[in-house]
Amino acid sequence: MNDKRQLLIEASVDLFAEEGFWNTPTAKIAKQANVAKGTLFNYFESKDDLIECVYLELVREYVAYIREAWPEEASVKIKLEHVWFRSIDWGLKYPERYKLLSQLRVSDTLKGVHRDRDIEEMSFLMALEQQGRQSGLFEDITAEYFRSLMRINLHASIRYAERHQLKEMALVKHIAKGFEIFWKGITI
Amino acid sequence: MNDKRQLLIEASVDLFAEEGFWNTPTAKIAKQANVAKGTLFNYFESKDDLIECVYLELVREYVAYIREAWPEEASVKIKLEHVWFRSIDWGLKYPERYKLLSQLRVSDTLKGVHRDRDIEEMSFLMALEQQGRQSGLFEDITAEYFRSLMRINLHASIRYAERHQLKEMALVKHIAKGFEIFWKGITI
Amino acid sequence: MNDKRQLLIEASVDLFAEEGFWNTPTAKIAKQANVAKGTLFNYFESKDDLIECVYLELVREYVAYIREAWPEEASVKIKLEHVWFRSIDWGLKYPERYKLLSQLRVSDTLKGVHRDRDIEEMSFLMALEQQGRQSGLFEDITAEYFRSLMRINLHASIRYAERHQLKEMALVKHIAKGFEIFWKGITI
Amino acid sequence: MNDKRQLLIEASVDLFAEEGFWNTPTAKIAKQANVAKGTLFNYFESKDDLIECVYLELVREYVAYIREAWPEEASVKIKLEHVWFRSIDWGLKYPERYKLLSQLRVSDTLKGVHRDRDIEEMSFLMALEQQGRQSGLFEDITAEYFRSLMRINLHASIRYAERHQLKEMALVKHIAKGFEIFWKGITI
DNA sequence: GATGAATGAGGATTCATTCAT
DNA sequence: AATGAATGAATCCTCATTCAT
Numbered sequence: 001m002n003d004k005r006q007l008l009i010e011a012s013v014d015l016f017a018e019e020g021f022w023n024t025p026t027a028k029i030a031k032q033a034n035v036a037k038g039t040l041f042n043y044f045e046s047k048d049d050l051i052e053c054v055y056l057e058l059v060r061e062y063v064a065y066i067r068e069a070w071p072e073e074a075s076v077k078i079k080l081e082h083v084w085f086r087s088i089d090w091g092l093k094y095p096e097r098y099k100l101l102s103q104l105r106v107s108d109t110l111k112g113v114h115r116d117r118d119i120e121e122m123s124f125l126m127a128l129e130q131q132g133r134q135s136g137l138f139e140d141i142t143a144e145y146f147r148s149l150m151r152i153n154l155h156a157s158i159r160y161a162e163r164h165q166l167k168e169m170a171l172v173k174h175i176a177k178g179f180e181i182f183w184k185g186i187t188i
Numbered sequence: 189m190n191d192k193r194q195l196l197i198e199a200s201v202d203l204f205a206e207e208g209f210w211n212t213p214t215a216k217i218a219k220q221a222n223v224a225k226g227t228l229f230n231y232f233e234s235k236d237d238l239i240e241c242v243y244l245e246l247v248r249e250y251v252a253y254i255r256e257a258w259p260e261e262a263s264v265k266i267k268l269e270h271v272w273f274r275s276i277d278w279g280l281k282y283p284e285r286y287k288l289l290s291q292l293r294v295s296d297t298l299k300g301v302h303r304d305r306d307i308e309e310m311s312f313l314m315a316l317e318q319q320g321r322q323s324g325l326f327e328d329i330t331a332e333y334f335r336s337l338m339r340i341n342l343h344a345s346i347r348y349a350e351r352h353q354l355k356e357m358a359l360v361k362h363i364a365k366g367f368e369i370f371w372k373g374i375t376i
Numbered sequence: 377m378n379d380k381r382q383l384l385i386e387a388s389v390d391l392f393a394e395e396g397f398w399n400t401p402t403a404k405i406a407k408q409a410n411v412a413k414g415t416l417f418n419y420f421e422s423k424d425d426l427i428e429c430v431y432l433e434l435v436r437e438y439v440a441y442i443r444e445a446w447p448e449e450a451s452v453k454i455k456l457e458h459v460w461f462r463s464i465d466w467g468l469k470y471p472e473r474y475k476l477l478s479q480l481r482v483s484d485t486l487k488g489v490h491r492d493r494d495i496e497e498m499s500f501l502m503a504l505e506q507q508g509r510q511s512g513l514f515e516d517i518t519a520e521y522f523r524s525l526m527r528i529n530l531h532a533s534i535r536y537a538e539r540h541q542l543k544e545m546a547l548v549k550h551i552a553k554g555f556e557i558f559w560k561g562i563t564i
Numbered sequence: 565m566n567d568k569r570q571l572l573i574e575a576s577v578d579l580f581a582e583e584g585f586w587n588t589p590t591a592k593i594a595k596q597a598n599v600a601k602g603t604l605f606n607y608f609e610s611k612d613d614l615i616e617c618v619y620l621e622l623v624r625e626y627v628a629y630i631r632e633a634w635p636e637e638a639s640v641k642i643k644l645e646h647v648w649f650r651s652i653d654w655g656l657k658y659p660e661r662y663k664l665l666s667q668l669r670v671s672d673t674l675k676g677v678h679r680d681r682d683i684e685e686m687s688f689l690m691a692l693e694q695q696g697r698q699s700g701l702f703e704d705i706t707a708e709y710f711r712s713l714m715r716i717n718l719h720a721s722i723r724y725a726e727r728h729q730l731k732e733m734a735l736v737k738h739i740a741k742g743f744e745i746f747w748k749g750i751t752i
Numbered sequence: 753g754a755t756g757a758a759t760g761a762g763g764a765t766t767c768a769t770t771c772a773t
Numbered sequence: 774a775a776t777g778a779a780t781g782a783a784t785c786c787t788c789a790t791t792c793a794t
Binding site: 589590591601602610611 | 762764766
């Protein structure tokens with residue numbers, strides 16, 4: 001079954017987040033997943049391949065989370081706000097996953113094959129941006145830069161909330177303020 | 189002499205940037221620095237120690253670069269603009285160093301001892317922020333979040349400029365636009 | 377069916393010749409033969425067993441080839457010449473098979489069980505030798521040494537022809553000269 | 565010192581001869597040589613490199629042995645006889661070394677770099693052959709084929725002597741007979 | 753009989769670190 | 774202080790073989 005594959009990815013996520021992927025032996029992953037050392041290589045060609053699959057899995061989960069309760073008919077701002085809140089929500093709900101996802105994006109191990117998939121998954125965000133720009137809402141910057149800014153502002157916001165363990169009102173205020181700053185910057 | 193220490197750090201910067209620090213053996217560093225393998229451990233307790241020293245070195249260089257031609261008497265905005273331009277300047281002038289610095293900040297190897305030093309070096313930025321806030325210029329956010337936002341916006345800007353190899357006018361416009369967005373977001 | 381067994385042996389011959397038997401995984405053999413990995417072990421006790429069977433198969437093919445158009449009524453010399461020419465013919469027609477057969481003979485994996493079979497297959501050669509010796513034709517050496525000399529002279533001849541890609545007249549002359557040397561040495 | 569390198573080669577010779585080189589783990593070699601596993605790789609780039617060096621060492625020893633007591637002023641036949649006797653002598657004196665040398669020559673691991681060296685070492689044999697041919701002594705065959713024939717006839721002779729544990733008179737007669745056959749075949 | 757997932761011992765190689773010189 | 778030979782634990786990956794289906 002695909003059971004084992006999933007177990008291995010789960011184990012990887014846990015351990016990678018704890019120790020970093022270069023520091024996590026495949027043997028440890030296998031042990032954590034309760035499978036034999038060799039089994040890992042039945043499901044993944046190499047450690048690098050495993051890492052890429054873990055990355056893809058995380059992206060998939062993240063995107064799925066964002067798309068839940070998608071406000072189809074709402075304005076661009078509302079939609080963007082939705083992305084903003086749910087992103088932070090996800091990042092705080094699964095802090096190790098989020099941390100790992102960030103590290104993977106920065107690292108050089110990702111060879112591009114899956115980067116494209118990444119962009120694919122994010123296409124709806126691009127569509128959103130395009131819509132906003134056509135309405136003359138946004139600053140004159142490229143879609144790529146827009147996306148980069150959004151991602152990175154989110155990152156700052158999540159890190160901060162997590163580091164300070166913001167909860168309840170404080171958290172909501174923090175998120176709202178972060179969006180306000182982002183939105184103010186990005187719009188004309 | 190301290191000569192060798194510096195050589196080792198230089199070599200590390202070069203090689204870490206090329207291959208990542210987990211993938212760069214100390215033997216290779218020693219060779220690149222033209223010293224014996226053992227010598228490295230006369231100057232650094234361990235590889236981790238070396239990495240931290242490399243980090244510190246980079247921060248120092250970066251900060252020194254920013255502080256050049258510092259507009260002592262100018263307004264907060266002008267000063268911030270100075271930081272903005274020189275940061276991007278540095279990042280584009282020494283792309284490997286910049287990339288490495290970013291990776292080191294994200295990685296878990298930095299144990300905190302030197303993180304404090306980091307903050308210390310950056311203290312002048314904090315002072316700047318404080319000054320701005322006291323004038324009622326900025327949004328009501330903590331100094332830490334402010335700093336994080338700045339760093340991260342700079343990062344987006346540098347990455348974009350580098351990826352697209354912006355030069356001349358296009359580059360200047362990109363930098364200015366980036367600052368505009370940041371400033372607009374951060375100020376009331 | 378015995379079909380699969382044969383497929384596996386064929387695949388082994390191909391792959392062993394390419395990579396050597398120590399470097400050829402059973403998984404690869406199974407794949408090449410279009411059967412499952414486990415199936416191999418339904419037909420052969422172990423990899424070593426497979427190797428021995430491959431060896432035997434090659435010997436069988438080789439001997440069968442020699443025996444074709446056997447000059448039953450001819451003189452010892454003519455018969456020996458027949459063996460000589462057809463051996464080289466076979467070696468050049470199936471170079472990988474020949475190479476593999478040579479390597480297997482040298483290697484230590486062959487445990488003896490099948491070596492006897494080998495000799496059995498070659499018995500007609502022994503008979504030939506006996507006949508020649510009884511006629512006082514040959515030097516006073518044992519049958520075993522005689523056989524070894526013949527095999528080894530053939531080997532030199534085949535290797536040379538193959539390495540230099542001899543064809544047509546050049547090849548025929550080479551073969552004839554080789555036999556002449558062998559015959560001259562072996563006869564009184 | 566070069567001490568360890570030599571120890572490793574000695575150990576390799578012993579173990580390779582016993583088990584074959586593909587079956588001999590580097591760990592075992594290191595243990596036999598009383599050095600740490602890693603040390604092996606200080607002296608040899610890889611297992612393949614080690615194998616090649618072992619080969620070269622064997623060739624060197626073998627050639628040195630042949631050249632001892634070289635009959636500088638003697639006839640071609642005497643010289644060839646000298647090579648013949650001393651070769652067999654060496655093969656029987658160091659049976660494992662000889663066996664290993666033979667196996668190495670057949671295997672595909674030798675990549676050519678050292679093969680050339682091999683030929684170099686053997687150059688004196690080539691000179692000898694040339695001299696003989698110029699005197700109209702030999703059959704009209706290439707030097708390469710000549711060398712191949714000699715090597716291979718020697719091989720048959722050595723193997724036979726060893727298998728039957730020939731000693732004393734029986735051995736001398738065997739060697740002489742072998743040479744006679746070879747010489748008779750090769751000369752006009 | 754056929755399959756192929758699962759196994760885990762084993763293998764080559766790397767590399768941070770030590771230490772005698 | 775400088776060296777570099779020596780170390781051996783650690784790592785990724787392979788592969789013959791088993792066995793439940």
